[in-house]
Amino acid sequence: MADGIEPSVAARDELAGVVDLFGWLTRAELSRALSELAFKRRAEVDEAAIDAAIDLAVAEYALVPAPGDALSGDGETDHTAESTALAVGPAAFPTLPEGAEDLPHILDIPDREVDRVRLADAVLDRLREEAVEAIDGGDSDRLETLADVTYDVEAWAPVDVDPVRTRILAVVDE
Known part of the structure; x- marks a missing residue:
């Protein structure tokens, strides 16, 4: 760098x-x-x-x-x-x-x-918090990024990201 x-x-x-x-x-x-x-x-x-x-x-x-x-x-x-x-x-x-x-x-x-299980839980918590912040702030660019991240998280760890993704996509698709 x-x-x-x-x-x-x-x-x-x-x-x-x-x-x-x-x-x-x-x-x-x-x-x-x-x-x-x-x-x-x-x-x-x-x-x-x-x-x-x-x-x-x-x-x-x-x-x-x-x-x-x-x-x-x-x-x-x-x-x-x-x-x-x-x-x-x-x-x-x-x-x-x-x-x-x-x-x-x-x-x-x-x-x-x-410990990937504990890490995955922390990542999901962070994703939820950032989604709420982006929704509340009307940050559509961040929501697009977070929507992409939900698919990555789903492939990366056995956590249920569907509720977060559904909420993000509902706002993005408005």
């Missing part, structure tokens, strides 16, 4: 690939991993571009905040923005960026796992 590069679908999938390599990462750890990859490539590190790419990946459910009860393994997971645990979300197609296979040797991060 060098200067001038906008976050893309490929970038979101690469972020998910890095997170998937470890099971879960805090936002700060993911940023550090991306900085290490840039260093390996002899590229400039643009912290603003990294932050924007992470924000977009979270907004579009390629990465999702993971609740503490869904996490195993060591790591700092207090409730600051930088220590929020991120896991691979339903809209991701995790892809390892070039050189990422070396990250476990570069970063000192223990083995970690995510």
Whole structure:
């Protein structure tokens, strides 16, 4: 993520690939991993571009905040923005960026796992909340994105998203 590069679908999938390599990462750890990859490539590190790419990946459910009860393994997971645990979300197609296979040797991060059932419940709760906010705010663009996410969630985890999707589509189709 060098200067001038906008976050893309490929970038979101690469972020998910890095997170998937470890099971879960805090936002700060993911940023550090991306900085290490840039260093390996002899590229400039643009912290603003990294932050924007992470924000977009979270907004579009390629990465999702993971609740503490869904996490195993060591790591700092207090409730600051930088220590929020991120896991691979339903809209991701995790892809390892070039050189990422070396990250476990570069970063000192223990083995970690995510309880997918608890993570799926948290994602469904977030989806419900964001749908209500978008409906109340009349945000049709966000509702379109969330409608797409409902199909991703349904394929990703055994949760019933039909009530959320039905409500979103009722508003979108008005």
